[in-house]
Every structure is written in C-alpha cells, then in structure tokens.
Amino acid sequence: MIHRTILEWESICYGDATDEIQPHAADRIAAVAAASPLAGRGGGGILEHGRKALRARGVVGVIAANGCALEILPKIDIPGEDGERANGSIRHRLVHMLAVALDLKIDAGHVTALDWQRETLLEILIRLFSEKLVDAVRQGMPRRYVEHADDLPALRGRLDVTRQFTTLAVEPSRLACRYDALTPDIALNRIMKAAVMRLSRIARTTDNQRRLRELAFAYADIAEVPLSALHWDNVVLDRTNGRWRELLNLARLLLGERFQTTSAGGSDGFSLLFEMNTLFEEYVARMLKRALADTDVRVVSQGGRLYCLETEDQRQVFQTRPDILIKRGDVVLQVIDTKWKRIAGRIDDPKRGVSQADVYQMMAYGRLYQCGKLTLLYPHHREAGCDEGLIGNYAVNSSQDQLELFSVDVARGDDIHTRLSRIVSLGLPICE
Template sequence: MTHLCAHEWGRVAVHNGTGPALERAFTRSQANALLLAARSHPLANRSGTNILVDRYTEIGAQQVVGVIAAPGCSLEILPKIDATSDENDETIRTRLVSMLDVALGLKLGDGQALAMARQKETLLDILIRLFADRLLAEARRGLPRAYMAQEENLAALRGRLDVIQQFTHNAVRPDRLACRFDTLMPDTPLLRVMKACVLMLRRHARVLATQRSLDELRFLLAEVSDVPVTALPWAQVRIDRTNRRWETLYGLAKLFLKREWQRTNHDAKAGQGITLLFAMNDLFEAYIAALARRALLGSDLTVHSQGGLRYCLMEEGDGGKERFQTTPDILIKRNGQVVMVIDTKWKLIGRNPEDKKRGVSQSDVYQMMAYARLYQCREVMLLYPHHASLGSEALDAGYGMMEGDERLRIASVDLVAGKRAVEQQLEGLIAPSTVT
C-alpha cells in the first residue's frame, strides 16, 4: 500500500517505468487509478482536473483537502495557505481536524483532536477511529430499541391471531397459531445505517486497534439486519429524545455513506476504496459561520449561512421572471434585518504597499457592491485567512463606496491562533460594525 501526502496546489512524483525507482512516488498505474477516482468523485468537474491534474511525471493537487483512495494507494491532501510556513504535517492535520470538528459538529474536545491528529495517521484513519471509538462506547451503554411488528407461527397465542393466515396456511396445522405481535428490538433504521457503516469501514481501517473496535461492533450489532449501502432507510431514521446521544454518530455515518456536502465518495460496487474530500472554500466558510455563531451567542445578532437567495434582475414585460439569484456566504441579522454580509475567500490576500487594491479581485468587489444594494446593508466584508506575509496583526481595511454610505471591509482571521482566538477576532470584526 503506497500512501503519500501533499498540500493544496502541491505535487507528487509519478514513476513511469523509466530510470531508477523513486522512494516517494506513485507508479503510473497507481496514478491512473487516483486520477480515475478523482474524475468519478461528486466534487469533480467533467475531467476531474479541479481535484487532481496529470502532468505525466507528477500529479498535482488542487484546492481540495482530504484523502483520495484507489486500489493499493492513497493520497492525503492537506491545507496550506502560507507557502513560506515551515509547519509540519502533524500540525497542519491537527488544524484541519479542528476545522472539521467545528464545521461538521463532531464535538471533539481540543485535547482529543490534538492527540488523534498527532498519531501520524491520515485524516481518513482519524475519522474512522473517531467513529469506531464513539460508536463502541454508545453500544456498550446499550442499543436504542423500538417495537417492531412480527409475524410468526407459535404453539401458544402471542399478541393477536392473524385469522386469514390461520385459516389458509395453518388450516391443517391446529398445533400452530399465526400470531402478530410487537417486539422490542434493536433492528431499527438508525442501527441499520450504523451497521452498514461499520461493515464498510472495516474493509478500509488500517490501524489494528480500530479494526478490533469495528470487529467488536459487528458482534454487538449481530441482531441488526445487513442492508446494502444503496438500500439504507435514510428517510425512516428519526432522532428524538430516546436516541439523542446518537445524533453525532448518525452525522458521521452520513459523512461516510451518504455523500453529503463534504463530498464523500464510496464505491459500493467495486469496494475498492473510500474517498473523503472537502472543498476548502466550503470548509472555510462553514468554519467561520460556526465560530461566528459562537462569538455572537447571547447578543441580538444572528448568523445565517448560504441564505438570502435574492435575485439581481427582473425580466422586463408582463410575467417577467427573476434572474441571477445570489447566495451570500454569511448574513448577519438583527431582528430579521440584514446588517452585514460576509463573503469568505480561501485565498492569499496581500499587503504589498505598492498594490493599492491589496490583491483583491475586481469581480469580488463588484459582487460585494451588489450584495450591499440587494440586501440593503451598510456593511459588507471580504474575509480571508491570515498568513505571515501580512505581518503579526490581522488585516482590517475599510473602503467607502462611491455614491452611497455603504462600506466594504477587507479583513483576515488568524487560523493558527486556535478556535477561541478566531471567535474573539470575529466578534471584534462584526459586533462594533453593526452598532446602530
């Protein structure tokens, strides 16, 4: 099994069969298998070049992070916004796990996330171990059960008699009674999802301790029916007060099985691997939105992600339709009124004194001006990750819009400082600017 690690926009060597073999390189067949997995992934464009690019002697990663797997090989892609940083992979992986914890609501403690990320395991190994450990702890406490309808021929009456069944199939068997009754059983839609996830992950777990946990789970879930991934009863799963402690586990199972926004892809037919990829733009947006909610908790401000949905234009004439719908990343509201629009950008922002535009895209500025008018708010912000070239202080620059009182702010948040520090930065950026 060949496993290599790269960073966003990084490259990994490919040995094409000529010259001496390289120690850290994929063979051409392995590279082709990874490229095929990239093309078949839900996140991919038609050619898969927004995930991996084939340059013959190497393959290049794009702006996604996670693990992409194929038979006999896997490639882990880690985020790295600052090319000049000398952080090691364990530190970067720790930060990625922390971002996923917040964005996906995994409810990891800081100490647990740090310990897991430093085990020199891939992101996929970490998430599989997290799922196995948590599910095993809950299963040992007791499986959630529900009354299930049963039909069985018994020697004594149990429940109620199925008259039609009794006088047709059991007409010549007076010693048998066709009974219908309810039994408290663990074979629920929720646990069928859990068992399917356990069986699938057991094929891909590489750590011995995780394999043992998954084997124990297979034993504990022996009474639960085996259901193929393609036939799982997602619509029948109900999270209520009786199984609320399983909610996070159910979210993790969807992460592995259901291809949610996280863009997980599992080849159920071939059984050849599991690919877990996250678009960094989406992940950064979800991370900032979640921490903004924490930062503004208790205030009169509320945070709404991927909302708004107002249209820019209306066709002229009778029955004209609205066109060009907008979906701002984050809306800050007070009493239902938008007071700030934030658009997150996972890209480098400059502080070159010679560049008066600070490297901001002109199209991004036009977009924010449109948001200011459509949502009738005075404050709009482009928010970037901080990097060393910006200096020790986070960026916070304001620009007044011509012919109006709206203001565009260009700011950065330091992700290296940790979740609590990011919350404080966001509170400082949002709260003072929304004072009426």
C-alpha cells in the first residue's frame, strides 16, 4: 500500500522516491478526487493533476484508491517539530477541531504520540469510532417498539378489521393482527451498521479491522440499508439512549453528512475530505459561544441573511450570510468573517495580503447590519511577523467604522476560547 502525506497547497512530484508518488498511483488518486462533489465543475477543486506533480488545494483529508492513498493535512505550524512528529501533532489538532465543530466528546488521550505519527487521519477516526461503538454495544444495543402488521393463526395485539373482512374474508383461519414488538432493527442501528460496513472495506490497520469484524457480527441481524436510503430523521434520541448521540455524529462525519464528503470514485476509490474554510468557521463560532456563554451577548453563525439589493418589483436579491455576528438583543455589535488563509508577513505591506474582495465584503456587511466593528480572522502562523492577536486596525474612510485583522493560533490547544474571546473587545468578562 503506497501512502503519502502532504500539506494543503503543497505538491508531490511523480517518481519512486519516498517523498514522491508513482505516476499510475497519482492517476488513480486524481480520478477519485475529481469524482468528489468538492472537486467542482472542472474537477480540480481538490487536486491539480499536473504533468510532473499533484498539487493539493484548500481541501484536507484522505483520498484512497486501489493500492495507494494520499493524505492532505492543513498547514498548521507546530513549534519545534517537523517531519512525522509535526504531522502527528497536526492530525491531533485537526481531530480536536472536528470534535469541537461537531460537538463531540472524543477521548483521544489513549492514542499515543506514536499512533498520531504512524496512522493516517482516516485510520485515527475509524479507531475512535470503532472503540466507542464497541463500548456502547457491550452496554446494550438500543431497541424500540415498532408496529408490525401480520396475518397470524391467533390474535396478537389488535385486529385490523378492514383487512380481516376484505382481504382475509375467505380465509377465516388467519387473523389480521397489528401489534408492537421490541426490536433492535431501528434507524439508529441501521446507521451504525452502514458505518461499520463502509469502514470495514477501507480500514487498513489490523486493530481497526479486528474491531470492525466484531461489530459486523454484533450487527448481523440488523438490516443492511444503502447509504442513500438511511433515515437520519427517524432516529429518536432520549434519556434511554442519549449516550449514542456522539456516535451518531461520528457516523455522520464518516458517512459524509457534514463538513466533508465521502465518495467512491469507482469501485476501488474512497475519499474523506474537509473544506478547511467551513471547518475553521464552525470551530471559531463554537469556541466563541463557549467563551461568551455567561455574558449578555450571543454568537450567531451564518445568520443575518439580509439582502443587498431590491428590484423594481420589490424582490430581494443577493442575500448575505456573515460567518459570525455578535449581537446584544437585536443589535449587531460586531461582524466577524473567518478566512482560512495565511496573512502576509511583510510588515511594510499596509494591506498585509488581505484580499480586496474580502474588504469589499466587510464594507457591505457594515452598511447592511449598521455595525461599525468589522473583523477579519485568520489562522496564525510563525511567518506572520507578529504575535497572535490584533495584527492590523484600519479606519473606514468617511465613517467611524473600524476594520480589524486578527489571528488565532490553532496549534495551541490551551485556553483557545479565552484567546478567541479577546477579539470581542466590548468590555465583556472573559471566561477563564
């Protein structure tokens, strides 16, 4: 099995060396990537399939094809580490971001530093899911009463009078019964089985394969349903089975329900991919909600939804959805837009590499939401030329509005919600 790891926006050349990828493997991986919905109309949204190299774009995850796999990790600076040690730490931070974004309580403490370095992101997620599912199944598989209809020789439950005196009128020895039966064959268990069966086909480590075989045996009596036919809306979580909520979220993650797509690019292809822009936005929004939970303001993600323009017949067009709004009551106090981009490190550049389109967008937000505090938030990196935090403050011409540039170091797992809360400088108490 050929396995290679690169960072987003980096290239891997074709060849036989350990830091290269063979052309035939690159072709298969590029074909799987092009089949993903994240690839876009031209098929190059994930990988640029060049003549001499594959180049990753702003999507991270794992792309697997027959006999080969390419792992793309986000560019997160890990101080004092490089090579496989740095890759292991990046995987750890990425799993943490996914856990926050999906509201998961993933206990990854038992995963050793060597495991983070040796296993791919996909294998780590499979391991976390399968271990948690094994523990849950040992405590008992959830069951629910499901209504059944059957023709029986003796009455069970209640009689279906209509069917009895129509369809069974000529067969009085059978009774049309409707009854409730306690069964494990419910929507939640069907989703778990679908995840187990999908992961059994792509897991590579011996421990993962063993756990998934055990789980497949435990779910042998559960109906196998195609992914497209799974009834996620029929899952009922209550006080009797609330412990399955995290497993359901993990199954959504691995089966392609949020932030990423799992897709088959042919019979031998599989991809587990995440858009870092989307993940970074959700991660920041949830961390800010935790930090400001005990204040009188609230954090609204993907809210607002005001329109820029109105036609002559009063139809609203060009709806806006700012990443994050900080609100007190109905008043917008601050607009925050997250950008998974690297801010320029040249201190002699007054623009700091900020996109002109991003500035125009923030000006529109300030006007529409009548808010004078506008913030662009970037991931911090060591070449930014300054410390994490405020890296630029600009006055908007002909107004009292301010556009601020902030950065946050996602490589530091300590107290990140407190560090993020400093972005909201409204005289609010900071959670410690």
